[in-house]
Amino acid sequence: MFKKILIANRGEIAIRIIRACKDLGIETVAVYSDIDANSLHIRFADQSVCIGPASPTRSYLSIPAIISAAELTGVDAIHPGYGFLAENSRFAEICEGNGFKFIGPSSSAMKSMGDKILAKQSMLSAGIPVVPGNHEKIENIPKAKKIAQSIGYPVIIKAALGGGGKGMRIVNNDNQLERVFPIAKEEARVSFRDGSLYIEKYLEKPRHIEVQIIADDYNSCISLGERDCSIQRRHQKLIEESPSPIVTPTMRKKIENYAKKAAQTIDYTSVGTVEFLLDKTGNFYFMEMNTRIQVEHPVTEAITGIDIVKEQIKIASGKPLSIKQKDVHLKGHAIECRINAEDPENDFKPSPGKIEHLYIPGGPGIRVDTHIYGEYIIPSSYDSLIAKVIAYADTREQAIQCMERALDEFLIEGIKTTIPFHKRIISDPRFKKGKIDTSFIQNL
Numbered sequence: 001m002f003k004k005i006l007i008a009n010r011g012e013i014a015i016r017i018i019r020a021c022k023d024l025g026i027e028t029v030a031v032y033s034d035i036d037a038n039s040l041h042i043r044f045a046d047q048s049v050c051i052g053p054a055s056p057t058r059s060y061l062s063i064p065a066i067i068s069a070a071e072l073t074g075v076d077a078i079h080p081g082y083g084f085l086a087e088n089s090r091f092a093e094i095c096e097g098n099g100f101k102f103i104g105p106s107s108s109a110m111k112s113m114g115d116k117i118l119a120k121q122s123m124l125s126a127g128i129p130v131v132p133g134n135h136e137k138i139e140n141i142p143k144a145k146k147i148a149q150s151i152g153y154p155v156i157i158k159a160a161l162g163g164g165g166k167g168m169r170i171v172n173n174d175n176q177l178e179r180v181f182p183i184a185k186e187e188a189r190v191s192f193r194d195g196s197l198y199i200e201k202y203l204e205k206p207r208h209i210e211v212q213i214i215a216d217d218y219n220s221c222i223s224l225g226e227r228d229c230s231i232q233r234r235h236q237k238l239i240e241e242s243p244s245p246i247v248t249p250t251m252r253k254k255i256e257n258y259a260k261k262a263a264q265t266i267d268y269t270s271v272g273t274v275e276f277l278l279d280k281t282g283n284f285y286f287m288e289m290n291t292r293i294q295v296e297h298p299v300t301e302a303i304t305g306i307d308i309v310k311e312q313i314k315i316a317s318g319k320p321l322s323i324k325q326k327d328v329h330l331k332g333h334a335i336e337c338r339i340n341a342e343d344p345e346n347d348f349k350p351s352p353g354k355i356e357h358l359y360i361p362g363g364p365g366i367r368v369d370t371h372i373y374g375e376y377i378i379p380s381s382y383d384s385l386i387a388k389v390i391a392y393a394d395t396r397e398q399a400i401q402c403m404e405r406a407l408d409e410f411l412i413e414g415i416k417t418t419i420p421f422h423k424r425i426i427s428d429p430r431f432k433k434g435k436i437d438t439s440f441i442q443n444l
């Protein structure tokens with residue numbers, strides 16, 4: 001087992017990983033940018049190294065700075081968390097090249113899924129249904145039009161190396177396509193240094209259903225059920241739950257098999273998530289695979305009792321999976337609300353600043369993963385996620401009640417947060433009935 005791990009991240013996920021390390025008896029090294037000097041992840045880690053100024057490109061995204069910190073502190077392994085360098089296969093290669101185990105999949109498995117066009121092609125050849133589309137790069141507008149017409153409008157234009165909803169545009173007709181194509185291309189080029197785009201059918205009011213898998217180096221791959229992440233704003237997840245209110249045991253078996261097949265097709269090891277869209281007629285389509293730990297992993301931990309981060313670290317150290325598929329039992333219901341420092345009454349404008357007063361909810365069934373504390377100053381340089389509230393109970397109805405209690409207790413003064421918005425969503429009768437799809441918030 002590793003003796004010391006460097007966590008190449010910040011915020012709640014850095015703390016989550018430090019906790020897993022402590023439970024495994026592993027020492028930790030935190031890295032931070034100068035604006036994060038008062039962050040909790042530094043206090044919880046055994047050692048810490050400042051890796052640069054606030055700008056992510058010069059700190060949390062700076063591969064030389066992170067590798068130097070790893071050398072300086074003599075760690076065995078590097079955990080990338082999510083975001084930043086987590087899905088950067090070059091970073092994984094550089095870690096390994098410098099003698100640090102990258103806690104994640106092999107760089108070749110990452111590459112197979114990093115380019116979404118290649119990923120879709122390989123999934124199709126493995127017999128997994130993918131969203132109807134062209135599955136190849138589209139160079140120009142005439143070609144784009146031809147493809148869109150053959151698929152049938154509405155279509156969605158996506159960036160081949162996409163993520164975080166960037167470079168994505170829904171298009172309803174030829175005129176709109178002409179206008180939007182160059183914009184999406186430029187956005188993809190700026191965000192991913194590659195303007196390659198592809199087109200797929202835009203499914204109307206689908207649900208986003210994803211499967212958590214864990215695979216080790218010894219050909220064992222298990223699935224831990226699904227998460228329903230249909231409550232989204234601008235294609236970004238806000239609320240996730242497990243199990244999905246719509247997925248039956250037969251449907252679960254089907255997508256779990258697809259997800260395991262997807263992982264095995266690319267010789268995947270580590271934890272990963274295979275994302276699907278479920279259309280109104282009950283068809284699942286592969287969308288992408290996230291080759292890292294995800295924000296919403298705690299809902300799966302709640303219903304399976306499995307510590308996914310600990311498993312991820314153990315597998316990276318060369319240990320076999322400690323759980324067999326037959327030992328995975330889904331019990332109860334869990335819901336997660338992502339609390340952001342944003343103003344829901346002002347078009348979700350970021351609301352950084354000082355937290356004047358704070359009370360974090362607790363009690364039976366509540367878990368809060370957060371890095372904020374009283375008088376903490378939320379910087380404007382990073383993602384606005386400040387806390388995740390996870391409610392767990394025997395039934396969905398009880399989990400919603402438990403979440404309502406926690407959101408009522410949660411007191412954050414000094415900044416605006418999305419707590420009131422979450423309260424609106426979970427008290428909505430349609431949400432309570434489980435009647436959700438990715439357009440839920442538009443119609444709230």
Ligand code: ADP
Pocket residue numbers: 131156162163164165166168200201202203204206208232235236275277287288438
């Ligand atoms: P990213 O990697 O940028 O987050 P994804 O491909 O994971 O993008 O898609 C994010 C969200 O966008 C999905 O959860 C879904 O709500 C929406 N979406 C993506 N593709 C489609 C599609 N073909 N039809 C309808 N909605 C889609």
